[in-house]
Amino acid sequence: MTYPATAAERMARSRGVVDALLDSAHAHVSQGHVSAAVALLSAAATVSRRRHTGLFTNLTLESKLSAVGTAVHAQANHAQQPESMRSRHRTPGGVLHVMTRGYAAGGHTRLVERWIDSEPDVVSSVAFTQDCDAELGGLRAAVERSGGVVHRLHGSSLERIRQLAALTAERDRIVLSIHENDAVALLALTGLRRRAPVVVLNHAEHVFWAGASLADVLVTFRPASTDLAVARRGIARASCIEIPLPVASRRRQQPTGEARRTLGIDPADKVLLTIGWRYKFTPYAGDDLIQVLAPILDDSDVHLVAVGPRADDKLWSEAHARYAGRVHPVGRQDDVQCHLDAADVLLDSYPIASLTALLEAAMLGLPVVGLAPRDSRWPRILREDDPALADEMFDDADAYRARIRALLRDPAVWRDASHTLRERARRTHRPEAWAPAMRQLHELASRAARTPRQPPSPMQLGEPSTEDSILATYIADCEDTLVRPELRLKPGLSERDEPELTQVSERIAGIDRLLMGPSAPGAADYDEALRLAREPVPDRAVLQP
Numbered sequence: 001m002t003y004p005a006t007a008a009e010r011m012a013r014s015r016g017v018v019d020a021l022l023d024s025a026h027a028h029v030s031q032g033h034v035s036a037a038v039a040l041l042s043a044a045a046t047v048s049r050r051r052h053t054g055l056f057t058n059l060t061l062e063s064k065l066s067a068v069g070t071a072v073h074a075q076a077n078h079a080q081q082p083e084s085m086r087s088r089h090r091t092p093g094g095v096l097h098v099m100t101r102g103y104a105a106g107g108h109t110r111l112v113e114r115w116i117d118s119e120p121d122v123v124s125s126v127a128f129t130q131d132c133d134a135e136l137g138g139l140r141a142a143v144e145r146s147g148g149v150v151h152r153l154h155g156s157s158l159e160r161i162r163q164l165a166a167l168t169a170e171r172d173r174i175v176l177s178i179h180e181n182d183a184v185a186l187l188a189l190t191g192l193r194r195r196a197p198v199v200v201l202n203h204a205e206h207v208f209w210a211g212a213s214l215a216d217v218l219v220t221f222r223p224a225s226t227d228l229a230v231a232r233r234g235i236a237r238a239s240c241i242e243i244p245l246p247v248a249s250r251r252r253q254q255p256t257g258e259a260r261r262t263l264g265i266d267p268a269d270k271v272l273l274t275i276g277w278r279y280k281f282t283p284y285a286g287d288d289l290i291q292v293l294a295p296i297l298d299d300s301d302v303h304l305v306a307v308g309p310r311a312d313d314k315l316w317s318e319a320h321a322r323y324a325g326r327v328h329p330v331g332r333q334d335d336v337q338c339h340l341d342a343a344d345v346l347l348d349s350y351p352i353a354s355l356t357a358l359l360e361a362a363m364l365g366l367p368v369v370g371l372a373p374r375d376s377r378w379p380r381i382l383r384e385d386d387p388a389l390a391d392e393m394f395d396d397a398d399a400y401r402a403r404i405r406a407l408l409r410d411p412a413v414w415r416d417a418s419h420t421l422r423e424r425a426r427r428t429h430r431p432e433a434w435a436p437a438m439r440q441l442h443e444l445a446s447r448a449a450r451t452p453r454q455p456p457s458p459m460q461l462g463e464p465s466t467e468d469s470i471l472a473t474y475i476a477d478c479e480d481t482l483v484r485p486e487l488r489l490k491p492g493l494s495e496r497d498e499p500e501l502t503q504v505s506e507r508i509a510g511i512d513r514l515l516m517g518p519s520a521p522g523a524a525d526y527d528e529a530l531r532l533a534r535e536p537v538p539d540r541a542v543l544q545p
Contacts, residue, residue: 007469013526014051014472017511018044020533022060024504027537029068033500034075037068038157038183043508045181045210050479051515052471054464055208056232059456062213065183069190072161094123094148096171096196098164098188100179102132102139108203109139112177114246116142118434127151127167129160129184157184164188168195173445177201180209189214197445202229206381207471213455216448217441221245221355224380228467234456241444243437244429245386247359252341259341263328265303270408271342272296273366275307275357276349279478283315284373289350290319290327292371292397296404297323305343307333340364344414345407348393352475353384362425367407367417368392371400379467388424392417480519500537507532 025040044061047053097116103109116124116139125148126139136150143150151167153160165188168174174196178185189195190213200215205225212233218240220226226242229235257267265271274281274289281289296302297319309316309329316329333339336357340346346361348354348370358368370393372383384393394400406413427433510532514525521529 007472008054008464010472010476011052011054011464011468013523013530014047014515015053015055017051017515017526017529017533018047018053018058019060020530021047022058022064024533024535024537025064025068028500028504029064029071031537033498033537034068034071035157035498036500036504037064038161038187039501039504039508041065041068041187041210042181042183043511045183045208047511047515048208048210049180051476051521052208052468054468054472055461056228057212057234057456057461058208058210059213059234059458059461061210062455065186065210066190066213069161069187069192071191072158072187073165073191073193093170093172094125094146095119095173095175096168097124097126097175097177098185099126099128099132099177100182100185101130102126102128102136108177108201109136111201111203111246112175113139113142115175116146116148118246119438120146123147125149125151125167127153127164129153129164129178129182153184160184161188165192168192171196173197173199173442175199175201176211176214177203178211180204180207183210186211186214197448199441199445205229206467207475215239217241217444219243219441222385224383224385228381232462234460239444239448241437241441243441244433245355245359246434247356247363247425247429249426249430250337250340250360250364252364253337254341256342259338262338263305263342265305265328265342266301269301269303269326270299271344272302272304272347272404272408273307273339273343273345273361274304274347274349275336275339276352276354278308278310278313279475280349280352280354281306281309281313281315282351282474282478284351284474285375287351287374288315289347290315292350292400293347293404296401296408297326300324300326302326302408303328304347305330305339307331307336307339308349340366345369345404347404348384351378352382355384355386358384358389359386359425359429362389362421363429365418365422367414367421369400369403369407370394371397377466379465379470381467382470386428388428389421392421477520480517503535507535 021040021044025037029037041064048058097112124143124146126143140150153163161184176185176198189198197216198214199217199219200211202218202220202225212235215235218229218235220229220240220242226240229240230237260267260271297304303326305328306316307330310331311317311329313329319327340361343366346366346368348358350371351373353370361368368389370384372378372395407417511529514529515521
């Protein structure tokens with residue numbers, strides 16, 4: 001099979017498929033096939049995310065979202081909404097957090113939970129646009145403590161759009177913490193004549209996401225994220241606010257030796273710990289964490305425990321055998337407390353960083369160390385630049401290894417790093433640091449409610465650069481091999497009585513198989529995906545959705 005030879009060719013091919021999907025969405029909505037248009041917009045955003053087009057914001061997609069949203073709301077009759085959506089669960093004022101899905105552990109679900117807890121005097125509700133884990137643990141408890149309600153939207157895409165639009169009425173703020181392709185959430189807000197200010201949580205900071213045109217306020221967590229949003233998403237710097245990442249303080253639950261016995265490690269040995277999604281450890285330019293750590297792992301008393309990577313991942317299974325069982329890939333863990341208690345040092349995932357894990361370890365008093373790839377062109381958005389951790393991030397592998405050795409072998413160095421990092425992390429990210437940030441956010445949101453936002457121009461979106469090439473090749477290929485299921489195209493549509501939607505769903509499923517499989521698509525795959533994306537609208541009378 002012939003593969004697109006360069007990152008530029010990959011991006012051009014992907015852009016062609018996305019453009020065709022957007023044209024098809026426009027054609028469907030112009031004939032009244034709104035449900036089909038919703039599916040096509042979601043597909044276009046998904047392809048943009050997984051098969052990078054060289055854009056972090058697509059102005060055509062944003063425009064189509066606005067057109068479809070206007071059409072949906074023009075047809076809506078909110079007086080016929082279910083009682084639960086019209087009055088019984090309406091909470092005037094307060095904040096509505098909108099999420100695509102919620103998870104029992106990890107991710108931005110915990111971030112939203114801590115956000116809600118940081119505003120104890122605000123009534124905060126949550127609405128999920130897709131099915132989510134039945135047990136939401138701390139998030140549900142946080143919502144109930146605030147006096148809010150958890151809403152699970154149901155029915156067809158149009159029904160969920162209208163349900164969510166009804167829930168946004170009379171809110172003081174709407175916070176979007178959604179997946180990059182959540183057309184239901186975006187269409188519920190676009191085209192509304194009146195709505196509360198929209199705050200977008202930039203948790204997918206390094207990739208494409210749809211909805212930049214809705215962001216009255218963009219919440220970021222570090223300077224690199226803000227700079228990318230301004231330079232490549234067309235969001236005004238005055239509309240961005242950097243807030244401390246809300247990290248929960250941890251305490252050790254058991255002595256180090258006991259934790260190591262639990263993990264099957266001799267208490268007298270040394271333990272390095274790393275935590276991150278599997279794909280973040282995929283070798284880059286022939287360089288990987290095991291290779292970088294080889295001189296340290298040659299010491300017979302040093303173990304490396306990796307949370308995220310699995311024992312059947314080639315890199316890690318080979319390392320487990322090479323180092324006589326002292327490399328321990330344990331896969332995803334809902335609770336990492338025992339692993340933290342057992343560790344001497346936490347190493348950042350490599351080559352792609354994992355900020356939250358570093359901060360939680362630092363607040364526990366565990367020294368952390370990170371390394372950027374040797375390639376000096378590695379973009380800032382993929383590096384770690386939190387000010388609390390700056391002194392422990394290295395761009396030289398020898399200096400990185402020297403720091404790890406010092407932490408493992410010199411108790412005085414370990415104690416100094418433990419104390420310094422804990423104090424920096426707590427000072428920067430403690431819950432009290434949220435109060436001034438929340439006040440500033442409220443001021444920005446209030447100002448946005450009084451000032452119409454001007455859409456960006458193509459000139460404000462910048463030109464493709466190093467981060468685009470890495471997204472289109474290295475990161476895309478990583479996710480092909482170790483893909484998370486929620487990144488796949490998932491029409492999940494219930495409107496099966498609409499022939500146009502059925503036809504569109506079949507086309508999307510075909511594009512999914514061609515472009516989102518376990519390996520990079522070839523030129524023929526792109527050609528066939530483009531053909532499917534361009535299929536004409538069926539010749540049929542206009543339908544009422």
